[in-house]
Amino acid sequence: MGLTTDQRNADPDVVELGSETICVSFQTRDGMAEVNVPKGTSILDAALQAKVDIETTCGKRGTCRSCRIKVLSGQVPPETQQDRQQLGTEELQERFRLSCQTKAIADCTIVPSPPKSEAGLKVLNAEPARDKLRGPISSGVEKHLV
Numbered sequence: 001m002g003l004t005t006d007q008r009n010a011d012p013d014v015v016e017l018g019s020e021t022i023c024v025s026f027q028t029r030d031g032m033a034e035v036n037v038p039k040g041t042s043i044l045d046a047a048l049q050a051k052v053d054i055e056t057t058c059g060k061r062g063t064c065r066s067c068r069i070k071v072l073s074g075q076v077p078p079e080t081q082q083d084r085q086q087l088g089t090e091e092l093q094e095r096f097r098l099s100c101q102t103k104a105i106a107d108c109t110i111v112p113s114p115p116k117s118e119a120g121l122k123v124l125n126a127e128p129a130r131d132k133l134r135g136p137i138s139s140g141v142e143k144h145l146v
Helices: 005-010 043-049 081-093
Strands: 021-028 031-038 068-074 096-098 108-112
Touching: 021 043, 031 043, 043 108, 068 081, 081 096
Parallel strands: 021 108
Antiparallel strands: 021 031, 068 096, 068 108
């Protein structure tokens, strides 16, 4: 799955910017993408480095759900206040997080998740409203010539 510390240290492409680098793996539709980042890097920044597309509409402030991810394996820090506000208890228990608020603290595997479906907001009946009208419409406005 992820690289061991010895394998990362032997890799000349790994740049040590802190005391430790972390391997973040992303499971995408196209397969796996891995990137080594300094410990404490946000999952969103790791995704950008790995060229994994994660939408972010609030500018990394944690005020939307567009950068939602699921942690498949590995350790991540406790959820933030923004995670609790945007995702709720159920999704947090299922290991969903906001990638802009979650830091890489150990090797982990992540699945980028599209924003939650808005199926509840879909138009259920797309018939034009005029087809449902029965009888003339009276606006109450009358025309009088003077």
